[in-house]
Amino acid sequence: MAVPQHITLIVDGEEHQVTAGTTGTELFADQRDVVVIRVNDELKDLDTELVEDGARVDPVAIGSPEGLNVLRHSAAHVMAQAVQQLRPDAKLGIGPYVTDGFYFDFDVEDPFTPEDLKKLEKMMLKIVNSNQQFRRRVVTGDKARAEMADEPYKLELLGLKGESAEAELDAELDGAEGASVEVGAGELTIYDNVDRKSGDVVWEDLCRGPHLPNTKIISNAYALTRSAAAYWRGDEKNKQLQRIYGTAWPTKDDLKAYQERIAEAERRDHRRIGAELDLFSFPEELGSGLPVFHPKGGIVRKAMEDYSRQRHADAGYEFVYTPHITKSRLYEVSGHLDWYRDGMFPPMHVDEVTDDDGNVVKPGQDYYLKPMNCPMHCLIFESRGRSYRELPMRMFEFGSVYRYEKSGVIHGLTRVRGMTQDDAHIFCTRDQMKQELSTTLDFVLGLLRDYGLEDFYLELSTKNPDKYVGSDEIWDEATNTLAEVAQASGLELVPDPGGAAFYGPKISVQARDAIGRTWQMSTMQLDFNTPARFELEYQSDDGSRQQPVMIHRALFGSVERFLAVLTEHYAGAFPAWLAPVQVVGIPVAEAFNDYMYDIVDKLRAAGIRAEVDISTDRFPKKIRNASKDKVPFVLIAGGEDSDAGAVSFRFRDGSQQNAVPVDDAVGRIVEAVANRER
RNA sequence: GCCUCCUUAGCUCAGUCGGUAGAGCGUCUCACUCGUAAUGAGAAGGUCACCAGUUCGAUUCUGGUAGGAGGCUCCA
Numbered sequence: 001m002a003v004p005q006h007i008t009l010i011v012d013g014e015e016h017q018v019t020a021g022t023t024g025t026e027l028f029a030d031q032r033d034v035v036v037i038r039v040n041d042e043l044k045d046l047d048t049e050l051v052e053d054g055a056r057v058d059p060v061a062i063g064s065p066e067g068l069n070v071l072r073h074s075a076a077h078v079m080a081q082a083v084q085q086l087r088p089d090a091k092l093g094i095g096p097y098v099t100d101g102f103y104f105d106f107d108v109e110d111p112f113t114p115e116d117l118k119k120l121e122k123m124m125l126k127i128v129n130s131n132q133q134f135r136r137r138v139v140t141g142d143k144a145r146a147e148m149a150d151e152p153y154k155l156e157l158l159g160l161k162g163e164s165a166e167a168e169l170d171a172e173l174d175g176a177e178g179a180s181v182e183v184g185a186g187e188l189t190i191y192d193n194v195d196r197k198s199g200d201v202v203w204e205d206l207c208r209g210p211h212l213p214n215t216k217i218i219s220n221a222y223a224l225t226r227s228a229a230a231y232w233r234g235d236e237k238n239k240q241l242q243r244i245y246g247t248a249w250p251t252k253d254d255l256k257a258y259q260e261r262i263a264e265a266e267r268r269d270h271r272r273i274g275a276e277l278d279l280f281s282f283p284e285e286l287g288s289g290l291p292v293f294h295p296k297g298g299i300v301r302k303a304m305e306d307y308s309r310q311r312h313a314d315a316g317y318e319f320v321y322t323p324h325i326t327k328s329r330l331y332e333v334s335g336h337l338d339w340y341r342d343g344m345f346p347p348m349h350v351d352e353v354t355d356d357d358g359n360v361v362k363p364g365q366d367y368y369l370k371p372m373n374c375p376m377h378c379l380i381f382e383s384r385g386r387s388y389r390e391l392p393m394r395m396f397e398f399g400s401v402y403r404y405e406k407s408g409v410i411h412g413l414t415r416v417r418g419m420t421q422d423d424a425h426i427f428c429t430r431d432q433m434k435q436e437l438s439t440t441l442d443f444v445l446g447l448l449r450d451y452g453l454e455d456f457y458l459e460l461s462t463k464n465p466d467k468y469v470g471s472d473e474i475w476d477e478a479t480n481t482l483a484e485v486a487q488a489s490g491l492e493l494v495p496d497p498g499g500a501a502f503y504g505p506k507i508s509v510q511a512r513d514a515i516g517r518t519w520q521m522s523t524m525q526l527d528f529n530t531p532a533r534f535e536l537e538y539q540s541d542d543g544s545r546q547q548p549v550m551i552h553r554a555l556f557g558s559v560e561r562f563l564a565v566l567t568e569h570y571a572g573a574f575p576a577w578l579a580p581v582q583v584v585g586i587p588v589a590e591a592f593n594d595y596m597y598d599i600v601d602k603l604r605a606a607g608i609r610a611e612v613d614i615s616t617d618r619f620p621k622k623i624r625n626a627s628k629d630k631v632p633f634v635l636i637a638g639g640e641d642s643d644a645g646a647v648s649f650r651f652r653d654g655s656q657q658n659a660v661p662v663d664d665a666v667g668r669i670v671e672a673v674a675n676r677e678r
Numbered sequence: 679g680c681c682u683c684c685u686u687a688g689c690u691c692a693g694u695c696g697g698u699a700g701a702g703c704g705u706c707u708c709a710c711u712c713g714u715a716a717u718g719a720g721a722a723g724g725u726c727a728c729c730a731g732u733u734c735g736a737u738u739c740u741g742g743u744a745g746g747a748g749g750c751u752c753c754a
Contacts (some may be wrong), residue, residue, distance in 0.1 A: 110684055228749030229681030236751045240681055243749070275689080284727080284745050340754055372754065406679050409752060501754045525754090552754095588713050617716090624715035638713055650714055656715095 002583060018560040019047045022574045025213065025223050027057065034072050034249075036210045043212040045136055052513035059331060062217065062250045062462040072097035074134060074212040075124075075222050080104045081193060083122035083244070084114065091234060092205065093153050094242045095293035100258060101247035105230055107153065111242050112227040120244070120277045121224050128218045132202065132333060133194040134211035144206060153232065153241075161188070192643075221255040222248035237591065247457040262576035270567040271412040277572055277580070278630065279563075280413065289410040289417035291482065291560060297611060301563060303578045305398060307421055308447070308555070315364070315443050317396040317424060322376035324400055325514075328366040330590045333533055334375040335469060337368075339502045345417075372554055373399035377425040378534040381548070386538035391548060392428035394435050396641040398559065399423045412564055427536070433549045437524060444509060444522045444555050445489075451566060452678060453521070455512040457492035461499030469528040478526040479505045488511045503529040504552075513569040521565070525552040539674050573652055574667070575678040576632040583610035583669060584626045588619055588638030595642045599662055606670045633669055 002061040010029055018027070024037035024046040037044050038058040043066060050057060060067050076095035083090050083106055093105025112120075139147070141158065169585040191211055193203040195265040212218070224246045232238040248606070255512045266272070274280050279297030282290065293301055309319070328347060331337045345368070352364025368375065377395045386393070400420045409415055428436050445456060448591045460483055463475050486507050500506055504527035509519045529552040537545045556562030567575070574581050583603055585596040596612045603610040613622045634650040640659065641647050647665045648658040660668070671677075 037683080114683090226748060227682075230750045231680080234751075236680070240750075242681080245749080282745085288745070336754075343754070374754095403754085406752065408679065408681095408750080410746095415753075503754080548748085586714085589711050591711080616710090618710080619712055620714070621716055623713095627715050634714085636714065648713085654714080656714065 010056045021052045023047045028059045031060045035062045035212050036060045046213045066117050069097045072102040072248045076102035076104045078124050078127050083118045085566040103245045105241040105243045107241050110405050116225040128215045129215040131196045135192045137190050138187050191609050221252045256267045259443045268571045270564040273572040299580045312396045317394040320397050324366050330375045344371050369402035370402050373423045388540050394426045396424040413560040414564050419560045420558045426452050427548040453511040458486045459494045459496045461506045462495040474528045482507050503527045506660045519565050522555045573630040577673045577676045579632050583633045584631045585612040585635045586622045592637050596637050602666050
């Protein structure tokens with residue numbers, strides 16, 4: 001019976017004969033960075049006994065994406081153990097890994113304080129240093145329920161698993177934001193944390209795993225970053241649990257690099273730079289999410305808009321203007337009041353006439369601030385009969401819209417209540433739509449590149465089965481057309497099921513910025529429904545009346561948001577063509593002020609935004625000020641320069657070029673602006 | 679909208695265990711006239727977000743409102 005049976009494993013690509021029951025720990029004993037193994041595409045604990053003949057076994061290093069996930073998941077367990085030491089009443093929610101870290105949700109009487117987080121970090125260090133083992137144990141449903149009797153949320157997850165078919169459950173749990181980490185497909189498992197010395201089980205959690213072999217690997221390259229509330233299973237109808245976020249890395253240097261990355265993102269925060277460079281502000285008097293642009297920010301914005309207008313004109317767009325408010329009927333026809341009433345500012349009720357007794361003699365009317373421009377563009381289309389010869393008709397507007405965003409979501413310029421969309425609607429025939437989408441995508445990407453974004457991928461948002469209008473055939477046709485255009489672009493295409501607006505599917509362009517973050521930028525939506533609702537039509541070449549197709553598209557999304565993205569992308573150091581001040585002239589001493597002014601006058605005559613710093617600051621201080629303002633070109637002139645009819649450059653990176661003849665310097669700056677050099 | 683935290687000079691922040699406040703930067707004045715990231719001295723500047731309550735007395739304690747931060751939910 002106990003005869004050792006030999007099996008063949010394909011270990012890291014090579015065949016090996018081993019005794020059945022050999023563990024990953026034994027196989028990879030000399031590879032210290034291996035923390036889990038992959039057996040036939042499935043991640044397993046390192047101490048898994050291997051019994052299947054012919055199985056593929058691959059080592060997973062701690063630094064690999066999967067290894068990092070396991071590290072962070074295990075760190076979440078250690079944190080939960082510490083939390084239950086500090087707060088024995090804490091009930092466990094879920095605790096998955098996320099990008100760069102992990103979190104764990106707890107139901108506790110009192111929320112965690114920053115002091116608690118410090119205490120918990122120390123308690124975690126104790127656990128980490130005591131080198132507990134993570135030990136996996138398969139349990140039956142009854143056994144799991146018995147052991148988790150004091151953990152109501154775990155029982156709820158077990159209940160879900162019991163009730164529904166496996167596949168369904170996994171889908172549901174995945175939807176519930178990481179819950180599948182707790183009770184995955186297949187068998188139920190509990191992980192015991194076993195004390196090294198005593199062998200006692202000090203903590204346990206219902207968990208799918210896998211985990212690190214022991215807590216020591218977590219080392220002390222972890223940190224608890226913040227606490228916040230989160231709805232249980234991601235549903236705002238449920239109770240809010242207290243969530244603690246943390247991060248964990250293979251080494252202290254990795255942790256430091258991560259923290260430096262976070263600090264860099266903070267330094268680039270457009271709200272901070274916007275204040276430092278005097279670009280915009282959010283006066284409390286106006287209300288939340290309603291920005292004003294100061295003169296410097298106004299220049300950046302105007303430069304962005306001017307270039308956009310020029311490009312749109314070149315691309316055959318026509319410019320339209322529409323009002324900010326309208327009677328309610330427009331948004332009844334468009335369907336917005338049905339779908340987005342909560343996201344719109346409440347109506348203004350006007351023109352009601354009552355008699356002396358308060359009876360309504362003449363009913364009033366509701367006016368709404370407009371949340372979208374498209375219905376108004378439809379009205380322009382239908383203002384007279386249209387011929388197929390006019391199509392495609394491309395209407396562009398910097399359209400200001402107002403949305404009643406929930407107070408908790410407003411964020412700088414990226415999520416506001418009043419914004420200006422660079423909105424266009426293209427009305428075309430069905431035959432034209434594919435070509436039109438394809439040229440629009442090229443146009444969009446080209447323009448984004450001109451603003452300095454280079455790295456893109458596409459997302460295809462498809463029908464939300466609970467939130468759409470129109471027939472399935474129309475949705476299929478629209479979706480397929482968008483998919484074909486997206487694929488033809490050669491860019492990576494990520495599906496976004498259910499992400500579409502109610503009136504049609506969309507492609508969105510996601511851009512990566514200078515520090516690798518992605519932002520949703522442009523969107524292109526194909527819409528058969530709005531033209532139908534407005535009963536738009538044109539006369540075709542055969543004399544029949546046809547309905548046009550409508551393409552919604554915005555490049556910036558909103559001018560405000562795009563300015564925020566560019567501010568963070570450039571860390572405030574805008575390319576010269578966008579910079580609020582393009583040139584600051586600094587005379588070495590007052591005696592050279594006039595010489596400097598002559599140069600700056602030449603620049604101004606060439607359309608350059610140039611200033612002379614004639615403040616009483618000393619020379620080095622002026623250099624410092626210009627640096628802090630991130631001015632692209634600093635021009636310096638003293639005796640050496642004026643004698644030679646020259647000027648000296650100081651660039652933003654601190655490098656210099658001296659004794660440049662004045663005309664050359666002017667030409668160079670004019671060229672840099674005209675070519676939108678970075 | 680929900681949870682936690684925050685709001686003190688133009689900005690960044692100290693501080694007051696309840697007796698109406700400080701620093702640095704910035705601003706202004708004076709002196710300095712200088713070659714690549716901070717010259718020195720002096721001055722002005724605050725209803726301690728707003729509104730109530732408790733108190734002899736509130737910037738401080740309590741409640742509410744507004745605004746902000748980080749999350750959650752949402753994002754046409």
